[in-house]
Amino acid sequence: MTYGNVYNQLLEYIISADLLFYVLMVAAVMLLRRKRPDAERPYRTWGYPIVPVISILLAGLLIVELACLAPTTSGIGILIVLTGVPAYFFWRKIAPA
Helix, strand or coil: CHHHHHHHHHHHHHHHHHHHHHHHHHHHHHHHHHHHHEEEEEEECCCCHHHHHHHHHHHHHHHHHHHHHHHHHHHHHHHHHHHHHHHHHHHHHCCCC
8 A cells, every 4th residue: 555655656747747748849859940940850840849848738737737836846856857967067067077
């Protein structure tokens, strides 16, 4: 019985951070398409830019809803991801150029 609760918590940790990265990824693709319109496009998104914008809005809505329904576990998941930011800058600083 306790495994179900632990599984739910782990899933909530992962989903909140995962949705955040989906939003960032779609936004980055849209930004890249705007900054480099001449770049090669091996795949064209159907319904661009409407479909990616809808995707960002729905994922953002899910992030907010998850933060309201399970603020502790979703907050911990986001904090776990954010702990990687100082680690990134630390490794970037000590890495050879």
